Amino acid sequence: MSLLAEAGVPESLWANIVQSCFAKRSQDVFTSSTHNVAPQKITIIGGRGRMGRFFTNQLASADRTVSVLESEDWDRADELLGSADLVMVSVPIEWTTEVIKRAAQYLAPTTALCDITSLKVEPVQAMLDHHSGPVMGLHPMFGPNVKSFVGEKVVACPGRNEESFQWLLELIEDRGGEVIVSTPEEHDRMMVIIQATRHFSRFSVGVFLAQEKVDIERSLLMSSPSYRQEIEIIKRLFAQNPNLCVDIMLATPERCQAIARLADTYDRVAMLVARKDREGLIKEFETCQNFILKMA
Amino acid sequence: MSLLAEAGVPESLWANIVQSCFAKRSQDVFTSSTHNVAPQKITIIGGRGRMGRFFTNQLASADRTVSVLESEDWDRADELLGSADLVMVSVPIEWTTEVIKRAAQYLAPTTALCDITSLKVEPVQAMLDHHSGPVMGLHPMFGPNVKSFVGEKVVACPGRNEESFQWLLELIEDRGGEVIVSTPEEHDRMMVIIQATRHFSRFSVGVFLAQEKVDIERSLLMSSPSYRQEIEIIKRLFAQNPNLCVDIMLATPERCQAIARLADTYDRVAMLVARKDREGLIKEFETCQNFILKMA
Numbered sequence: 001m002s003l004l005a006e007a008g009v010p011e012s013l014w015a016n017i018v019q020s021c022f023a024k025r026s027q028d029v030f031t032s033s034t035h036n037v038a039p040q041k042i043t044i045i046g047g048r049g050r051m052g053r054f055f056t057n058q059l060a061s062a063d064r065t066v067s068v069l070e071s072e073d074w075d076r077a078d079e080l081l082g083s084a085d086l087v088m089v090s091v092p093i094e095w096t097t098e099v100i101k102r103a104a105q106y107l108a109p110t111t112a113l114c115d116i117t118s119l120k121v122e123p124v125q126a127m128l129d130h131h132s133g134p135v136m137g138l139h140p141m142f143g144p145n146v147k148s149f150v151g152e153k154v155v156a157c158p159g160r161n162e163e164s165f166q167w168l169l170e171l172i173e174d175r176g177g178e179v180i181v182s183t184p185e186e187h188d189r190m191m192v193i194i195q196a197t198r199h200f201s202r203f204s205v206g207v208f209l210a211q212e213k214v215d216i217e218r219s220l221l222m223s224s225p226s227y228r229q230e231i232e233i234i235k236r237l238f239a240q241n242p243n244l245c246v247d248i249m250l251a252t253p254e255r256c257q258a259i260a261r262l263a264d265t266y267d268r269v270a271m272l273v274a275r276k277d278r279e280g281l282i283k284e285f286e287t288c289q290n291f292i293l294k295m296a
Numbered sequence: 297m298s299l300l301a302e303a304g305v306p307e308s309l310w311a312n313i314v315q316s317c318f319a320k321r322s323q324d325v326f327t328s329s330t331h332n333v334a335p336q337k338i339t340i341i342g343g344r345g346r347m348g349r350f351f352t353n354q355l356a357s358a359d360r361t362v363s364v365l366e367s368e369d370w371d372r373a374d375e376l377l378g379s380a381d382l383v384m385v386s387v388p389i390e391w392t393t394e395v396i397k398r399a400a401q402y403l404a405p406t407t408a409l410c411d412i413t414s415l416k417v418e419p420v421q422a423m424l425d426h427h428s429g430p431v432m433g434l435h436p437m438f439g440p441n442v443k444s445f446v447g448e449k450v451v452a453c454p455g456r457n458e459e460s461f462q463w464l465l466e467l468i469e470d471r472g473g474e475v476i477v478s479t480p481e482e483h484d485r486m487m488v489i490i491q492a493t494r495h496f497s498r499f500s501v502g503v504f505l506a507q508e509k510v511d512i513e514r515s516l517l518m519s520s521p522s523y524r525q526e527i528e529i530i531k532r533l534f535a536q537n538p539n540l541c542v543d544i545m546l547a548t549p550e551r552c553q554a555i556a557r558l559a560d561t562y563d564r565v566a567m568l569v570a571r572k573d574r575e576g577l578i579k580e581f582e583t584c585q586n587f588i589l590k591m592a
Contacts, residue, residue, distance in 0.1 A: 014313065141520045155518050180518050187518070193510050194523045200565065202522075205497065207580055208561040210587035212554070214489050217591055222451050222476050222483070224437045226498075226529045227490045233522045238588040242581040249569055249577070256569055258508070263566030265504040269496065270559035273545055273552050281545070284503055285538040291506035292534040295513055 040167070043067045043084040045099055046091040050144030051116060055088060058149070062171055074102070081106035086168070089115035089123070093247045097126045104130035112164040114138050118195060119251050120157045120184035128159050135159030137184055139191075143240065150176030157184045188252070196255035197262045199248050202237045209234075336463070339363045339380040341395055342387040346440030347412060351384060354445070358467055370398070377402035382464070385411035385419070389543045393422045400426035408460040410434050414487060415547050416453045416480035424455050431455030433480055435487075439536070446472030453480045484548070492551035493558045495544050498533045505530075 042059055046052045047068030060066045069080045081087055081103055091099050096117045104127070107113060112134040115123045124137040137157035146152055149172050156169060156179050169179045182190075209216065220228055237245060249255060272280045338355055342348045343364030356362045365376045377383055377399055387395050392413045400423070403409060408430040411419045420433040433453035442448055445468050452465060452475050465475045478486075505512065516524055533541060545551060568576045 017310065017313070141518065153518065153520075182518065186514075190515050190518050193505070193508065194515055194519050197504070198523055198526065200569065201497065201501065201562075203581065203584075204562045204565045205558075206584045206588050207565060208493070208558050209489070210584040211561065212489065212557070216588075218482075219486050219490055222437065222449065222478065222486050223490050224449075226532065227494055229525055229529060230494065233525060235588060235591075236522065238581070238585045242578045242585070245581060246574055246577045250572055250574060256572070259566055259569045261508070262501075262504050263562050265507065266497075266500045266559050266562045269500045269503060270555055273496065273555045276546055276552065278542055278546060281542045282538045285499065285534070285541060288499075288502045288506040289534045289538070292502050292512075292531060295531075 134164035430460035
């Protein structure tokens with residue numbers, strides 16, 4: 001890797017590429033699970049959504065029986081949920097708690113219940129409150145456009161009887177994913193930064209570029225590598241569903257408050273720029289330089 | 297490349313890596329210029345700065361005679377500038393015009409004069425005003441930490457007698473660089489977006505992360521690829537000289553005004569978030585989605 005380092009290519013970037021390429025190849029290779037455990041009956045609530053389909057495909061290709069419960073199927077909830085070994089909730093953030101409450105009444109005490117939304121405190125608490133069996137909160141840190149788990153992270157927040165989910169976490173890891181264990185509280189605190197404020201910034205820059213009618217094609221031609229990377233990140237955001245993006249910002253009061261604090265920071269720095277306060281800006285830069293450079 | 301595309305790896309990213317690796321290798325390969333033109337006497341004003349050293353090395357390794365004029369060498373200006381075929385101004389933005397004015401009086405009418413600062417309207421005009429010979433504005437779109445021109449962009453703004461710079465542009469291209477020709481006006485307009493407002497955003501996010509005392513190492517562990525990319529971009533900014541970063545934001549009134557407009561946009565979007573105005577946010581998202589997705 002030292003050639004990459006000397007050439008100024010971050011290793012993480014190289015790793016991403018290798019993993020993404022491997023992901024494409026490995027799709028054709030995995031036809032059945034590498035685990036020979038008894039088949040599991042799984043029901044995915046919201047399984048026809050984009051993330052739902054990803055998990056349906058992954059689990060079906062591991063020889064699990066996967067059923068789907070969509071909003072129009074609640075009259076079959078007894079059949080679809082009553083005999084499932086695992087029930088996975090894959091619905092938009094704002095419906096998650098309600099759906100958990102509704103689904104829980106059909107579950108056997110042995111059924112493992114998990115959700116895959118991008119919040120964890122509330123859903124995990126709702127699952128613990130309404131279901132007496134195994135509970136785990138999961139958060140796949142990727143969008144539904146990925147081809148496999150290779151190189152992707154899944155945050156897992158154990159709620160109760162985590163051993164019931166061991167096969168699922170191992171399946172994710174066997175397929176190249178990385179499982180990060182966290183408490184729901186730590187997860188939600190981190191996602192305020194990783195998701196909510198970043199979505200806000202990318203979104204706002206997109207709005208700004210449109211407002212200013214920037215000739216993006218020409219700007220990319222004249223650009224620095226950082227700018228090209230940032231434009232790619234913004235394009236990925238705007239390829240998403242607007243509801244998903246807005247949900248991620250509005251999901252909790254903590255997220256809205258952090259976005260307000262970030263907007264204040266932008267304002268404070270912009271004020272120094274407007275005043276052409278070179279000293280003030282350099283002081284801010286240096287304070288923050290110490291913090292940023294001592295990190296990973 | 298279709299495997300990369302299917303795997304969701306942007307081709308530009310792959311191209312960057314290949315180019316960076318090639319850059320490292322090609323360093324050892326280039327010992328003399330591929331051009332067999334008469335040796336050129338070059339003087340770089342500010343040649344002991346980091347960018348100055350990069351150009352000194354590149355030109356010296358192409359068998360050019362490179363002299364350096366630093367601030368303490370003005371008593372030798374006659375000797376250093378009077379007989380040069382090319383004089384390159386490589387000083388901080390705020391001194392550029394003054395240095396051009398001062399240097400021009402020592403130049404022969406045949407001397408080619410160029411600068412490499414990140415502004416072009418003012419410096420090119422100053423060079424045209426104070427020197428009667430060949431003039432060109434150059435802006436290398438990379439930092440002094442690069443190893444070679446491979447995969448890097450240089451914006452060239454012809455001022456007068458551009459054929460005198462042909463050998464220099466060819467040398468850059470022969471060594472793997474890309475020369476983008478632009479007017480000083482277009483260049484400066486683009487750099488407001490590519491450099492000034494992006495520096496402001498990255499800078500402000502860094503200040504915010506420090507303020508919030510975010511455990512960046514842990515956040516990277518739980519993060520999405522976009523977040524990791526953004527943290528890398530921010531780290532690169534804070535590895536720079538604070539003066540350089542601040543200069544790029546404050547260089548022109550247009551830059552300061554664009555930063556103020558961007559801060560207003562952040563504010564407007566943050567207000568929608570504070571009001572939990574889901575409809576308003578989705579409307580902004582969709583307006584902007586059309587703009588962003590129709591671009592390159």
